[in-house]
Amino acid sequence: MSNLFPTYSRYDIKPVEGKGSYITDDKGDKYLDYVAGIAVLNLGHCPANVEAAVIDQVKTLWHMSNLFPSDVQDSVASQLTGAAHFTRVFFCNSGAEANEAAIKLARKFTGRSKFITFQDSFHGRTFATMSATGQDKIKKGFGEMLGTFLHIPYNQPEILKDYIDEDTAGVIVETVQGEGGIIPASEEFLKEIENLCRQTGAAFIVDDVQAGIGRTGKAFSFQHYDIKPDLLTLAKGLGNGLPVGALLGDERFIDAFGSGSHGSTFGGNYIAMAAANEVLHTIFQEDFLREVTEKGEYFRARLKEALKDSEQVVDIRGKGLLIGIEINIPIADMVKKVHAQKLLVLSAGTNVLRILPPLNTTYEELDEAVEKIRTAFASDTASISAE
Ligand SMILES: Cc1ncc(COP(=O)(O)O)c(C=O)c1O
Known part of the structure; x- marks a missing residue:
């Protein structure tokens, strides 16, 4: 018996080793891993250059309090800000913490407490980020949510002006809804959010936890659009498996996030x-x-x-290597069928097969994945016709 809380329903595959795009399980079976830790392992398992940097750091200095300066934090912050219009970074340990920081900062900066987020969004599991999340199943049983989050339909620019007003502290949006089913935002929608935020003084916050760090083919996913968010949240792919989250903003926010205003013991760990x-x-x-x-x-x-020719497929979509196949048959069965082909994928939303290859995957591996998926869908057709 496991002593773990059963908070996760786990697949029946126990990985014991990983290299590049592959893992090996405890039975010695090799799988092409296109879950990649849910968009975390952007450079695959144990990439040599990251491994060397980590080993070097392990031999030098593990941890200091954030009360001391850190060159390595400055170096990461400078790479992040160098890739866009931001100038300031706060480091934490996860996507939820990055969003939590954004919520706190937007509240303090604006002196307001109302946030607009979107139906089917996902922003994390802390109390504020769970309240921000637009999915009822995430909140079930936890009682009253924070009352300051309003969830409105995604990709509907025409309704935004009815909700974003002078009481709004911030609008939090994913440019591609990940957990919600790999749904890219339209340019018009994001530009209207930006416009209304500018007009009302609300903070325009992009949650790039899943779609950021190159996943969509840009450093940050908002760079596909002609927009400039005020705050950006990151995590997942940033540490390639080591826990890192980050909030990016600019000089306007330094007073609101001054000394003693926010913090994290482990955030920015060496x-x-x-x-x-x-x-x-x-x-x-x-x-x-x-x-x-x-x-x-x-x-x-x-x-x-x-x-x-597959009748089960409704749509194939995505941006870069954030990919979804929407289907019209039970998603859990299809995920299992793909796993049976020794390809790891997962679900998103209620009916989307989510495929997240490492960003350095090869064309041969992509071809291998296509064949495995083709076989899995064919095996589903075969089982339907045999019934
Ligand atoms: C868009 C988005 N925001 C926030 C989170 C929460 O990140 P974490 O699990 O690191 O707290 C996730 C996780 O899936 C996510 O996809």
Whole structure:
């Protein structure tokens, strides 16, 4: 019997080792891992350069309090701010903590407490970020939520003006809803949020926890659009498996986040920062990001070709290597069928197969994944016709 709380329903595959895009389980079976720790392992398992940086740091200095200066934090912060219009960074340990920091900062900066978020969004599991999340199933049984979050329909620019007003502290939006089902936002929608935030003084907050750090083929996913968010939250891919979260903002916010206003014991930990530093050196390169875009286009085109006769497929979509296949059959069964082909994928929303390859996956691996998915869908058809 396990002594763990059963907060996760786990797949029946126990990984014991990983290298690149593959893991091996305790039975010795090898799987192509296109879950990648849920958009965390953007450079795959145990990438040599990150491993070397982490080992070097482990031998030098593990941890100091944030009461002391840290060159490695400064280096990661400078890479993050160098990739966009931001100038300031706060480090924490997770996506929820990054959003929590954004919520606190927007409240303090504006002196307001109302937030607008979107139906089917996901922002985390702390009390504030759970309240921000637009999915009832996440909140079930936890009693009254924070009353300051209003969830409105996603991708509907025409209704925004009815909700964003002079009482709004911030609007939190994912440019691609990840957990909600791989749903990209329209340019018009995001631009209208930005407009209304500018008009009312609300903070325009992009949650890039899942779609950031190169996942969509840009350093940050909002860079696909002609917008400039006030605050940006990051985590997942930033540490390639070591826990790092970050909130990015600019000079306007320094008084609200002055000394003693917010903090985290582990935020910006040396080992996690050593990993993040190396991750960003690799990912924030034009050639690398272009390849993510090209691989994403190649993979989606190959999937569309392979599944064109499949009656179970409703849509194949995504940006870069954040990919969803919407289907019209039970999602859990389909995930299992893909796993049976030794390809790890997961679900998103109620009926989307979510595929998150490491960003440095090869074209051969993408081809291998297409064949495995084709076989899994064919096996589903075979089982339907045998019934
Ligand atoms: C968009 C988004 N925001 C926030 C989170 C929460 O991140 P974490 O699990 O690191 O707290 C997630 C996690 O899936 C996410 O996808």
